[in-house]
Amino acid sequence: MQVEGASDVGGKGLSVSDVYIFDESMPKENWTDQWHMMTHRQVEEAQDPSSDKYYPKRHGVDFYHHYKEDIALFAEMGFKVYRMSIAWTRIFPNGDELEPNEAGLAFYDRVFDELEKYGIEPLVSLSHYEMPLYLATEYGGWVNRKVIDFYVRFATTVFNRYKGKVKYWIPFNEINCVKHHPFVSIGVVEENHPHIEQAKFQGAHHQFVASALATKACKEINPVAKVGCMISYQLLVPYSCDPDDIQKTIEKQRESLFFTDVLARGYYPAYTARMFAEKSVKLETEPEDEQMIKEFPVDFISFSYYMSSAVSAHPENLEGAVGNLITGGIKNPYLPTSDWGWQIDPKGLRTALNQLYDRYQKPLFIAENGLGAADVVEEGDVIIDDYRISYLRDHIKQIKEAIIDGVDVFGYTSWGCIDMISASTSQMSKRYGYIYVDQDDLGRGTKRRIKKKSFEWYKNVIASNGEQLD
Numbered sequence: 370m371q372v373e374g375a376s377d378v379g380g381k382g383l384s385v386s387d388v389y390i391f392d393e394s395m396p397k398e399n400w401t402d403q404w405h406m407m408t409h410r411q412v413e414e415a416q417d418p419s420s421d422k423y424y425p426k427r428h429g430v431d432f433y434h435h436y437k438e439d440i441a442l443f444a445e446m447g448f449k450v451y452r453m454s455i456a457w458t459r460i461f462p463n464g465d466e467l468e469p470n471e472a473g474l475a476f477y478d479r480v481f482d483e484l485e486k487y488g489i490e491p492l493v494s495l496s497h498y499e500m501p502l503y504l505a506t507e508y509g510g511w512v513n514r515k516v517i518d519f520y521v522r523f524a525t526t527v528f529n530r531y532k533g534k535v536k537y538w539i540p541f542n543e544i545n546c547v548k549h550h551p552f553v554s555i556g557v558v559e560e561n562h563p564h565i566e567q568a569k570f571q572g573a574h575h576q577f578v579a580s581a582l583a584t585k586a587c588k589e590i591n592p593v594a595k596v597g598c599m600i601s602y603q604l605l606v607p608y609s610c611d612p613d614d615i616q617k618t619i620e621k622q623r624e625s626l627f628f629t630d631v632l633a634r635g636y637y638p639a640y641t642a643r644m645f646a647e648k649s650v651k652l653e654t655e656p657e658d659e660q661m662i663k664e665f666p667v668d669f670i671s672f673s674y675y676m677s678s679a680v681s682a683h684p685e686n687l688e689g690a691v692g693n694l695i696t697g698g699i700k701n702p703y704l705p706t707s708d709w710g711w712q713i714d715p716k717g718l719r720t721a722l723n724q725l726y727d728r729y730q731k732p733l734f735i736a737e738n739g740l741g742a743a744d745v746v747e748e749g750d751v752i753i754d755d756y757r758i759s760y761l762r763d764h765i766k767q768i769k770e771a772i773i774d775g776v777d778v779f780g781y782t783s784w785g786c787i788d789m790i791s792a793s794t795s796q797m798s799k800r801y802g803y804i805y806v807d808q809d810d811l812g813r814g815t816k817r818r819i820k821k822k823s824f825e826w827y828k829n830v831i832a833s834n835g836e837q838l839d
């Protein structure tokens with residue numbers, strides 16, 4: 370939903386991400402607010418064809434029409450894997466149709482064929498913040514149990530269609546982020562829910578069941594396929610050795626680990642009862658849910674890692690971390706920050722890998738890691754992004770350390786290989802790629818692709834399997 374664009378082509382329906390606007394006149398510090406808190410009014414306006422707002426995620430960077438050129442560039446860098454998602458709304462535009470949309474299916478056939486031509490393995494997310502908007506507005510999102518069936522129909526359709534083409538699947542991107550942005554995660558407008566914690570965990574429960582059912586279907590259709598869960602893992606550390614800070618950190622970290630606990634182990638962890646009681650959450654479940662979740666846990670765990678944060682039980686007099694730090698937290702005085710306020714902590718990646726592996730003993734895939742920065746194009750199409758190279762180099766070194774520690778890390782896809790629309794701020798100018806796209810925050814530009822300095826650097830990293838990092 371951040372690269373593809375062409376939201377009005379081939380019968381595609383609107384997704385929940387298609388309602389986010391970019392508006393320069395909005396104060397910068399409010400740009401992430403809509404990501405965290407979608408309003409009813411905005412959802413309505415987005416459905417009005419006469420809305421004059423700019424909706425960047427409907428346009429992406431037009432990968433839809435540039436996929437051959439883009440994949441050729443990925444191949445030139447030596448990619449062995451390409452992480453992408455299938456837009457649910459290309460296959461089932463409203464989400465509740467009985468038959469899939471052939472034009473949408475055919476598009477991904479072309480993408481997978483192109484990847485195969487270069488020997489690039491696709492790693493495919495089924496739902497990367499892009500459930501059909503119709504399921505949010507007409508059914509109330511994932512809180513409604515019916516959405517499980519719609520999702521499983523979508524999943525089964527693509528598992529069958531791409532059986533020989535895709536082996537690695539991720540049912541939900543950053544499934545733990547429902548806590549921070551329920552609209553884009555489970556299709557729920559917070560204003561409508563007096564008891565939002567209940568809605569979030571009910572929606573999450575339905576996603577757990579859906580993940581298990583999708584895993585079951587996937588294995589039946591293609592026994593060699595692998596299914597992984599995906600969380601946003603922001604490493605949390607105690608601000609001090611005060612026992613209260615330590616306890617608080619454990620509780621905060623569990624807010625994310627809860628999701629991997631259920632999906633990787635196949636049952637709700639022991640701390641659930643207390644957590645739910647404190648939040649007054651009472652799940653509505655069906656008798657078969659427990660068995661389904663138990664029988665079909667994921668094969669591997671994937672996660673995004675951008676930053677870490679400190680936690681204090683007494684934050685009143687401490688400086689808070691800024692930027693889109695999803696779990697908030699306290700500024701760590703030992704760490705530098707990106708221009709968007711994210712605290713850069715490469716060694717935290719080694720810790721995160723060790724923690725996840727100690728806890729689950731399942732293979733790990735780093736599905737996202739990268740630096741959002743405002744790149745400058747100098748004369749002659751030169752882009753010197755040394756800051757990005759240094760961020761990635763420092764993190765890759767720590768992956769090596771984790772591997773020496775004995776952690777089973779079987780893959781790494783940095784975020785994102787080509788510039789795209791930022792998920793949280795809807796900016797184009799927050800760039801992550803090795804490939805620059807000539808397009809500004811309002812979608813103006815030629816969309817020309819330009820290689821950055823990091824392009825050649827990463828090519829060598831892949832060719833040397835991470836040995837050559839300088």
Ligand code: BG6
Pocket residue numbers: 371542543601673693737741784790791792793794799
């Ligand atoms: C992850 C998301 O949270 O972070 C991506 O899975 C997102 O979709 C990435 O783009 C970086 O965040 P942002 O807000 O800088 O685009």
